[in-house]
Amino acid sequence: MSRTFRLKTPFSERGLEKLNIGDKILLSGVIFTVRDAAHKLIKKQIDEGKKTPFNLKGSVIFYAGPTPSKPGNPIGSIGPTTSYRMDRYAPFFYSLGVKATIGKGSRSKEVILAQKKYKAVYLAAVGGVAALLARHVKKAKVIAYPELGTEAIRKLWVEDFPCIVANDIHGNDIYKKR
Amino acid sequence: MRKISVNKIREKVAMLCKKANYKLPDDVKSAIKEAYNKEKSELGKDVLSQIIKNYEIAENSxxxxxxxxxIAIFFIKIGEDVKIVDGDIYDAVNEGVRNGYLEGYLRASIVKDPLYERENTLDNTPAIIHLEIVSGKNLEITLMPKGAGSENMSKMTILTPSASEEDIENFVVKTVKEGGANACPPLIVGVGIGGNLESCTLLSKKALLRKIGTQNPNSKYSQLEKKILKKINKLGIGPAGFGGIYTALAVYIETSPCHISNLPICVNLNCHAARRASLII
Incomplete structure (x- = not known):
């Protein structure tokens, strides 16, 4: 039987040590959507010595770009995109204090090493269940790069958002386990 | 000649965009339910139950x-007795996509320039449009909205005529083994065998239009479909890649004659949200 943990964001290092791959997580609090284009822009801002659009320390990044929200709904359908595309950036973001990324699919060796080094985790949500996951998003706000459309950075307030631990801080990988 | 106005096409295309993105085809739903009943892995079963809840929410809400x-992929069959009037069919389809995606609160996922600007067109146009002339006086429009997660894990190669059945099996299984977890399993695996560089890829895509439960009419190929499916479901990737039996729901092979010097093969993966919708005007 898998263990289930209810976790609140932002994350500190301590709580993450107990997590093992395959553990079920119900996540509550603030998370930020950052996809391909926004990764590039944040990196550029940091390289130029500018402030980041949100505080990276202890933050949780969700690789996702929602559909437009229907009137009355806080957000449209939203689910994880494939994470390996962000592998080039992930070690850099972890080094700056990001404590978890949420996406789908396996990560590179470099990313797993960075997670071990910076005591961060990678959580996998189920791809293609975006109508269901949207129900766990209570509020959403575009906080940077609105010109990117779906790829803008959104601050999401989530409640019991379901995901599982795909890479823990001990260097384990659920995609290699089978 | 039977006249069909582009106005009608535009309207029907917009409707198809919404329908295809909200409602999963019944055969796909049944296959997912069956997988849920038979899946042994706890996490795998949990994933399948999320998938079932999800398509119910999407359809109802x-x-x-x-x-x-x-990206909106259209397969359009135009009867040779049909005359398209009042405008251009390509424009009509793209306008239908624009309207359908905007009205339906569907995501715009197309960038205009692939390499440099990569600026989002913000209305999901242009669509990919495959036109085919057939006999008769109908216009049949099929839409497959296809996500990039599964498309990015698809592969094509050109083997030599010495390739065996086993080489084909290995190429398909290896493609799933390497990229399957990223492509939102349980997958539907479309395989094109034969043709040439561009037609083979189209065959593999057309294979994905088949209903779950159908098989290749040629018994050798239908046997091969079953054999490959069995091998794929021994990989252990499972739903969402979290481990389990159901890495794929179906394998479909479509074939075409090819050159004496080669044996093209393409594997086009589709995710469990295998969306498609058709209508006839």
């Missing part, structure tokens, strides 16, 4: 099944 509402 008329919202997108997946946030990746895809």
């Amino acid at each position: 008329k919202v997108a099944i997946c946030q990746d509402t895809g």
